[in-house]
Amino acid sequence: MQTLESTLSPSTASFEVVIPSGEPWMHTLRKGQIFRIVDLEGNQAVDTLFYNAKDISERYSATHTLQSQAALYLGVGTRIMSSEGRPMLTIVADTCGRHDTLGGACSCESNTVRYALEKRHMHSCRDNFMLAIARYAQTHPDGPFFSKRDVVSNINFFMNVPVTPEGQLTFEDGISAPGKYVEMRAEMDVIVLISNCPQLNNPCNAYNPTPVQCLIWEGA
Amino acid sequence: MENQTPLALATVPPQVTPFDPSLLLWSHTLPAGSAWSGVIRRGNTMRFTDTHGRGNVSILFYNAANPSERYNMPDTLKAQHTAYLTKGHVCYSDMGRVLCSVADDSCGWHDTVGGTTQATNVLARHGEARFGSHRNNMHRNGQDNIQVELEKWGMGKRDVVANLNLFSKLSTDSTGALHFQTDHRAPGQYIDLRCEMDLLVVLSTTPHPFDPNPIYAPEEIELSVWRSGTASANDICRLHCPENARGFINTERHYL
Numbered sequence: 522m523q524t525l526e527s528t529l530s531p532s533t534a535s536f537e538v539v540i541p542s543g544e545p546w547m548h549t550l551r552k553g554q555i556f557r558i559v560d561l562e563g564n565q566a567v568d569t570l571f572y573n574a575k576d577i578s579e580r581y582s583a584t585h586t587l588q589s590q591a592a593l594y595l596g597v598g599t600r601i602m603s604s605e606g607r608p609m610l611t612i613v614a615d616t617c618g619r620h621d622t623l624g625g626a627c628s629c630e631s632n633t634v635r636y637a638l639e640k641r642h643m644h645s646c647r648d649n650f651m652l653a654i655a656r657y658a659q660t661h662p663d664g665p666f667f668s669k670r671d672v673v674s675n676i677n678f679f680m681n682v683p684v685t686p687e688g689q690l691t692f693e694d695g696i697s698a699p700g701k702y703v704e705m706r707a708e709m710d711v712i713v714l715i716s717n718c719p720q721l722n723n724p725c726n727a728y729n730p731t732p733v734q735c736l737i738w739e740g741a
Numbered sequence: 742m743e744n745q746t747p748l749a750l751a752t753v754p755p756q757v758t759p760f761d762p763s764l765l766l767w768s769h770t771l772p773a774g775s776a777w778s779g780v781i782r783r784g785n786t787m788r789f790t791d792t793h794g795r796g797n798v799s800i801l802f803y804n805a806a807n808p809s810e811r812y813n814m815p816d817t818l819k820a821q822h823t824a825y826l827t828k829g830h831v832c833y834s835d836m837g838r839v840l841c842s843v844a845d846d847s848c849g850w851h852d853t854v855g856g857t858t859q860a861t862n863v864l865a866r867h868g869e870a871r872f873g874s875h876r877n878n879m880h881r882n883g884q885d886n887i888q889v890e891l892e893k894w895g896m897g898k899r900d901v902v903a904n905l906n907l908f909s910k911l912s913t914d915s916t917g918a919l920h921f922q923t924d925h926r927a928p929g930q931y932i933d934l935r936c937e938m939d940l941l942v943v944l945s946t947t948p949h950p951f952d953p954n955p956i957y958a959p960e961e962i963e964l965s966v967w968r969s970g971t972a973s974a975n976d977i978c979r980l981h982c983p984e985n986a987r988g989f990i991n992t993e994r995h996y997l
Binding site: 578582583584585587588591592593594604606619623624625626628629630631632633634635637638647668669670671673674683684685686688689690691 | 744809813814815816818819820821822823824825833835836837838850854855856857859861862897898899900901902903904912913914915916917918919950951984985987988990991
């Protein structure tokens with residue numbers, strides 16, 4: 522696992538927000554901007570999707586990203602690829618070392634399968650995504666208009682989901698820690714959709730979901 | 742099975758009808774490099790056979806009655822703690838239901854993470870072969886094939902998600918590097934996908950995107966369908982893990 526520290530100082534950032542635990546967030550990044558997510562208290566999964574701001578039918582694609590690097594895990598140097606096979610962002614700094622794109626987002630429905638039928642009513646990332654896109658339609662009446670069809674397999678920053686050579690999918694959380702961050706450069710104008718994961722049934726948030734911070738710098 | 746009333750349990754069939762050539766409803770040879778889509782009803786099983794042992798099927802599943810419900814790769818992998826599919830596994834929708842189950846499999850590993858080919862990388866890898874010069878042997882790619890079929894159902898690229906690749910093995914090492922296993926396939930291998938819901942099935946018989954073959958060499962695949970019935974009470978997929986038992990309950994409640 523490779524780590525690389527950023528040269529950027531938070532004091533020069535042009536934008537800063539803290540996403541409270543268990544809540545969604547949407548924001549548009551312009552090409553060339555640098556976007557950092559900070560795991561403030563450690564071991565917090567940040568479920569993230571990206572859309573081409575000019576045509577949201579072009580969006581993050583896990584399979585195109587895996588194809589482009591012929592490897593499973595995301596880290597420094599990963600080009601985050603779109604469904605059209607184009608780079609959307611490039612990971613330029615990372616103090617965590619590994620991020621997941623196979624684990625997807627938790628949902629009410631998958632919680633019934635994974636844990637118990639009665640878990641249907643616990644808060645979930647998919648509900649955050651649905652709420653965020655519904656609010657977006659209200660605050661952006663001229664579009665673009667998001668629907669469930671646009672919510673696809675996402676990136677889980679700060680989550681570690683190793684696959685063994687025998688093909689077993691394991692959950693080995695615990696590599697992130699307070700203050701670790703991942704930083705990426707936007708290669709096109711992108712809309713970011715985040716759910717700060719509220720999952721309480723497994724260790725992906727250390728059974729204690731916490732806030733994360735997002736910072737943006739203007740590009741060189 | 743948790744919370745299931747006697748009336749609900751009574752709808753679960755006591756047994757499944759296994760493959761028998763005399764029971765086939767229909768068969769169809771999917772030519773090499775082709776696209777296909779169709780509705781397959783709940784209780785029918787699709788047997789895909791890799792006749793020559795060099796095939797790949799990029800495939801997606803949708804709830805035919807409401808196609809916004811679709812195959813979900815992460816939910817399928819998480820529920821069963823696996824990165825590949827074989828006998829005993831099921832394919833989950835984003836709604837916590839079992840779209841189809843792998844009732845039988847002689848292959849052992851079907852890829853869930855490799856995605857499919859697109860026009861630009863087929864052109865870069867294999868050169869140009871358009872209809873004008875190659876007629877129906879022209880080069881095709883999975884992304885265009887799947888999109889063409891989706892358009893026929895009033896759907897489109899916003900409905901494309903991570904697909905399965907039948908008969909292809911893509912494994913990983915400790916660093917996460919992905920490797921295509923060329924010796925994994927053999928002539929006559931088959932997989933039985935039993936539909937547990939009414940499915941819109943969309944597929945492409947184009948090569949796997951990690952297949953290192955420098956020649957564009959898709960292969961034909963045989964598709965046979967019979968009336969098997971849905972998963973029985975003692976079905977291997979239902980009993981595979983407690984997660985699958987709950988997934989089948991979600992599915993059966995949808996049809997009660």
